[in-house]
Amino acid sequence: MRFAIWMLALGTAAVAQQSARFGAQIPIQTEFLGNVQPLTTDGVSRKPHxxxxxxxxxxxxxxxxxxxxxxxxxxxxxxRKLASSGKGSVRSAAPILRSRIWIFDSTQDAGEACAETKLGSVPASFNIFLNTDKGKMQRLASATGYDGEVDVSPSEKLIVYTSQASGDLEIWTMEFDGMNKRQLTHSPGYDGDPNFSNDGKRIVFRSHRARSLELQKLVKEELSYGRAYLAPSEIFVMDRKGSDEKQITSFGCTVLHPTWAPDNRRIVFASNLPNCAGEHFELFLVNLDGSGLVQLTTGSKSAGDASFSPDGRFIAYTRDGNVYIADWMAPAPPPDTLSPLSKP
Incomplete structure (x- = not known):
């Protein structure tokens, strides 16, 4: 009951914030997604990579x-071919080494039971595993607490992920054999959903920063129950070593699954904009300097999980439980749309 009241309070505060920010309608550019085709029709698929x-x-x-x-x-x-163990629950997966090896997060070591699926749930039983086309599986991360939300650098040398290893939910990297783990963020609150840029130099992620002592106490308390404090959350970028961190958005809503567009100058993400207390999520696109916000999908209950093909011609994404593939038709951003990072 206390958790429900807390979420209601979050929603009320978010509505008050968004009313000032979104007096004008966000431009809708559904034509940026061309020739949309379903890859799945089962209503229970997501997280394409x-x-x-x-x-x-x-x-x-x-x-x-x-x-x-x-x-x-x-x-x-x-x-379809099973890529995980078939035990426990999986939330994300990413290929490395020309797709002969891949990684995924899973609760498989905790038994057969399914993990909680509610937004903000971060069960401590999630760990990160590597699998191969030969069926050789090993665990890469085993910190006390949650380890998940994986992505791989284009060089295939680094894995970026969300971890509770330091006691808070932060962004970490490690090599694909699980060695040389390194914490990149160090701010109280949730840092997660990391994604490497296409040149491998930068990482985009979403974050809820707990700036007051009172909020930090609440965040820690909720984390002890396996829940992350997610609303509101904003888009941040940093270099691959965790330096030169910059905040891109100030929406006051919830953002999910930020992903680099092929040009490395824009971010595709899911959000409940402009109704910050709403439960419906659409895909949006924003320039890396925070300008040029447009909406890419309409009429969805839940759209997100964008992933671009290696050549940048296609986008895969989730909408209402199915994976779709579309031609990426967005025009190039203006030449004066620069990175907020001093060292791109």
């Missing part, structure tokens, strides 16, 4: 009576 050859995708999907697992899915035949 392209293979390095652009021929198939790693997705997270739920078969009847089972927990969410990672699957490879072929674009042409739509044939």
């Amino acid at each position: 392209w293979s390095t050859d652009g021929q198939r995708l790693l997705i997270v999907s739920t078969e009847a009576g089972k927990c969410p697992q990672a699957y490879w899915i072929e674009q042409g035949t739509k044939e």
Whole structure:
């Protein structure tokens, strides 16, 4: 009951903030997504991630009576192959080494039970695993607390992820064999959903910064119950070593799954803009300097999880439980739209 009251209070505060920010309608540019085609039709698939050859995708999907697992899915035949262990629950997966090796987060070591799926749930039983096309599986992260939300650098040398290893939810990197773990963020509150830029130099992530002592106490208390304080959250960027961090947005809403556009100068993300207390999420695009906000999808209950093909021609995303693929038709941003980072 206390958690529900807390969420209601968050929503009320968010509505008050958004009313001043979004008096004008956000431009809708659905034509930026061309030739939209469903890759799945089961209503229980999400989190697409392209293979390095652009021929198939790693997705997270739920078969009847089972927990969410990672699957490879072929674009042409739509044939699926299990990519995780089949035990516990999976939330994200990403390929490395020309898709012969891939990583995923999972609760498989905690048994057969499915993990909580409610937004903001961060069960301590989530750890990060590596699997290969030979079926050799190993655990890469085993910190006390939550480890998940994975992505891989284009060089395939670094894994970026969210971890509770320091006691708070922060962004970390490690090598693909699990060595040389390094904490990149150090701010109280949630830092998560990290994603490498296409040149591998920068990382975008979403964050809720707990700036007051009272809020820091609440964040710590909620984390002890396996819950992350997520609203409001904003988009941040930093370099791959955690330096030169900059805040991109100040919406006062909830943002999810920020992803770099192919030009490395814009971010695609999901949000409940402009109704910050709403439960419906659409895809949006914003320039890296915080300008040029446009809405990419309409009429969705939940849209997000954007991922671009290696050649930048296609975008895969989730909408209402299915994965879609579309041509990426967005024009180039203005030449004066510069990175907020001093060292791009």
